[in-house]
Amino acid sequence: MKYIILSLLLVANLFALSENQIESYMSKNINLVVKIIKTGKENNISKKVISKRIFKLFDPIFDYKLMSILSLGTNVWKDLDIKQREEFVKKFTRRLKDSYKSKLDMYNGQKINVDGIEKIRKNRIHLLSSIRDKKQKFDIVYKFYKAKNNQWYIYDVDVLGVSIIQTYRSQFSDELKKISFDELLKKLDKQS
Numbered sequence: 001m002k003y004i005i006l007s008l009l010l011v012a013n014l015f016a017l018s019e020n021q022i023e024s025y026m027s028k029n030i031n032l033v034v035k036i037i038k039t040g041k042e043n044n045i046s047k048k049v050i051s052k053r054i055f056k057l058f059d060p061i062f063d064y065k066l067m068s069i070l071s072l073g074t075n076v077w078k079d080l081d082i083k084q085r086e087e088f089v090k091k092f093t094r095r096l097k098d099s100y101k102s103k104l105d106m107y108n109g110q111k112i113n114v115d116g117i118e119k120i121r122k123n124r125i126h127l128l129s130s131i132r133d134k135k136q137k138f139d140i141v142y143k144f145y146k147a148k149n150n151q152w153y154i155y156d157v158d159v160l161g162v163s164i165i166q167t168y169r170s171q172f173s174d175e176l177k178k179i180s181f182d183e184l185l186k187k188l189d190k191q192s
Contacts, residue, residue: 017061017152019125022144026127027114029057037107051101063145063153064093070155071168076176084181091188092168098191108133125152 017025033054040050068089069077077085115128123146131138143156156165175184 017144018150019146019152022125022127022152023114023117026129026142030112030114030129033057034107034112038109047101051097054100055097061154063147063155064096065089066145066153066155067096067165068092070165072172073169076172076181080181084185087185088188091185095188095191122146 036050036053036057039045040047040053071092072088080088111132113130113132115130118126118128120126125144125146127142127144129140129142131140138160141158142154143158144152145155146152156163158164172184175187179187
């Protein structure tokens with residue numbers, strides 16, 4: 001799980017991407033995020049400030065709403081009213097970000113590589129990348145989809161073959177067998 005969070009911390013963007021920008025732009029901005037983290041640590045800048053700078057950069061490329069829908073499951077999502085959907089997106093996004101913030105200290109100079117693009121379908125692309133330290137290599141796949149506005153957004157990240165969205169979907173599915181959706185919302189508040 002810590003490498004999932006680290007991989008998400010190392011993604012940055014200023015705007016939504018077109019297909020031909022993904023690889024070079026992600027590579028450039030991964031380096032920018034690494035610089036933000038290193039400079040922050042060297043200057044004793046708080047995690048809150050560092051994470052705020054990172055989120056400002058990469059928020060536009062992550063589709064938090066789609067990530068929320070997929071993590072909850074479309075069968076559950078379709079039964080929610082508008083207010084419940086909005087609350088879940090807000091709380092799920094906050095949970096993701098809080099989790100990222102808590103992992104900022106994990107970066108200790110590992111080498112980050114963008115290894116290329118794999119076109120899955122005309123509206124799906126995987127950006128292959130890896131994090132390397134002296135002993136290990138961790139493969140990371142950023143999953144992009146093409147939106148109706150012809151821009152590309154991240155909807156999931158796999159680390160070592162494990163999807164962050166599938167992990168959350170499994171957790172939420174287990175929870176919803178025991179508690180109501182409203183109780184799940186309250187639980188997400190407590191975890192933040």
